Amino acid sequence: MSKRILTVFMIAFILFLYAPTLLLPIFAFNDSSIIAFPLSGFTLDWFASLGAADELRKATGTSLIIATSSSIIATMLAMLATSATVRYRFPGKGAMIGTIMLPMFLPEIIIGVSLLTVVLLAGLKLSIYTIIMGHVLICTPFCIAILRSSFQQLDPSLEEASLDLGESRFDTFRRVTLPLIMPGVVSSLLIAFTISLDEFVIAFFLSGTEPTLPVYIWSQLRFPQRIPSVMALGTLLLLLSVALLTLSEVLRRRSARRLGKDMTGGVL
Amino acid sequence: MIELSNIQKYYGTYHALRDVTCHIQEGEFFSLLGPSGSGKTTLLRTIAGFEGINSGTVMIGGQQMDGVPPNKRPTNMVFQSYAIFPHMSVAQNVAYGLRSQRLSKTETAQMVSETLAKVGLAGYGGRAAHALSGGQRQRVALARALILKPKVLLLDEPLSALDRKLREEMQSELRRLQRSLGITFVLVTHDQEEALTMSDRVAVMFEGQIAQLDSPQALYKHPASKRVAEFFGAMNILKAEIIEVNGDIATTRIEGLGVAELAVPKAASVESSFCVGVRPESMTILDDEEQAYAKETPATVTEVEYRGEMTYYDVTIDGADKPVVVSMRNTSNRALREVGHHVRIGWENASAVLLLDQD
Secondary structure, eight states, X not given: OHHHHHHHHHHHHHHHHHHHHHHHHHHHTBSOXXXXXXXXXXXXXXXXXXXXXXXXXXXXXXXXXXHHHHHHHHHHHHHHHHHHHHHOOOTTHHHHHHHHHGGXXXXXXXXXXXXXXXHHHTTOOOSHHHHHHHHHHHHHHHHHHHHHHHHHXXXXXXXXXXXXXXXXXXXXXXXXXXXXXXXXXXXXXXXXXXXXXXOOHHHHHHOOSSOOHHHHHHHHTXXXXXXXXXXHHHHHHHHHHHHHHHHHHHHHHHHHHHTTOOOOOSOO | OEEEEEEEXXXXXXXXXXXXXXXXXXXXXXXXXXXXXXXXXXXXXXXXXXXXOSEEEEEETTXXXXXXXXXXXXXEEEOTTOOOOTTSBHHXXXXXXXXXXXXXXXXXXXXXXXXXXXXXXXTOTTSBGGGOOHHXXXXXXXXXXXXXXXXXXXXXXXTTTSOXXXXXXXXXXHHHHHHHHOOEEEEEXXXXXXXXXXXXXEEEEETTEEEXXXXXXXXXXXXXXXXHHHHSSOOEEEEEEEEEXXXXXXXXXXXXXXXXXXXXXXXXXXXXXXXXXXXXXXXXXXXXXXXXXXXXXXXXXXXXXEETTEEEEEEEETTOSSOEEEEEEOOXXXXXXXXXXXXXXXXXXXXXXXXXXXX
């Protein structure tokens, strides 16, 4: 009896999580500009309309540039911070980690407003760069959380062995450290990319004349006839996310198998 | 080959190495022996260049090593965890350090297979590193270091992770390898048996200091202090009272046993307090008519432990409150004694060593 209740609960839970997402592709293929059941027929018009929208293409490009740059910068910063904090003890280490991790828990609206103030006070223009700055700030804590376990699993004597065998610190990083933390680096890049790609609040505050995709989508929602196009766009983004996640998991498992480790952990 | 002079090392307020001075000769199998926390691994890592020191000098092959990083030192190390690169094959691991020599592919392959053959892993080059057993990993770690032809090979407890049989096998193999290559080996171990069987010389370390540096035979036969004596095999420690000192020889009254003339330890001073150590095998339970020993002491057997080739007896010397251990080889003509037997213990001056009670 209790087992049946649990089963029902589980199904309800999963529906609650994913049913709204499933509505996206359904209406993206529906042959009507009104979002309501019953469905009226199948069409690919909404996807075709995406190709014609110049502003949308531009916003997508902007978002991709921002997501790529912020994920790379955040991951590199996180790699530096993590390799220092995992291996060395130094005064103020706890406070430093705390300060870096804080943006994870701060409301984005506060970060957005404060960054906007800083940018305006410094006399900078709002642009792609200001958004990248904000996104690096919020992505870095996530990257650190992911990379920390990679660095913790790395036996420090492996790096010492490389030094002992005559390699410099840089070549040691290139030949030993980086290949061994690669699964973590890939996860970190991916998570940061995803966070940046769909971040709205900070991008909204800090964008100048070039809106990101979420900001553009939000602006389109004022026009009801554009909603099915937005749904089509959402469907594409959904597929992209699933593809990226799958890719990173495949890569992670492959490298885990190569190192003879078990396959637990990771994003999935 | 290696000259360590007055090395001091602190971790914060913890004094890890206290004025360590020792010279390791070329082509020698040298062991650093001590319990955990004695500073032996710190000293090894100091030689390798992984640990900075607060004062003192490290010279390797006549060259000052101050500020020289590990990758520029003529030493290579076998790590306790072996530190085999898990993302590489056996051959890639072994060839790792050859990169700077810019050899051709065929030269590299040739050297790798020669070195693998030397450590008994011929044909294993293509294996993945993670698919190796503990003993094989250790051989790969050895090959990876030896291929660079270092002047000194440093080994950090290389056998501690292996099971007993494999460990004994590797002990004699390491010894053979060291002899045939003629490289200086410096081994860190906490296992006194390992140090005794493999080394030319052993430095016994306690609390960041070298307590005694000697050949295995000398350490076993003439330990300088009670602590060193107890670290090597079984030793009966008895109270002692010095009656008279004549040059290097002290006439000593040993609790229970009687009076003996014993050599005074080199490090002794006026304030030193002493005790006497007697190895279980340097006393004998005499047969009824036997008169082979200069000194005899009456005693009673209180415990018998039969171990095949040897029998260990706890015997209480008449008038003493705690027993001493006497071990006897089980030869066919010697009678086994039983608990309660009254016996005579035979011994001589050479059976006992005068020990410093503290370091």
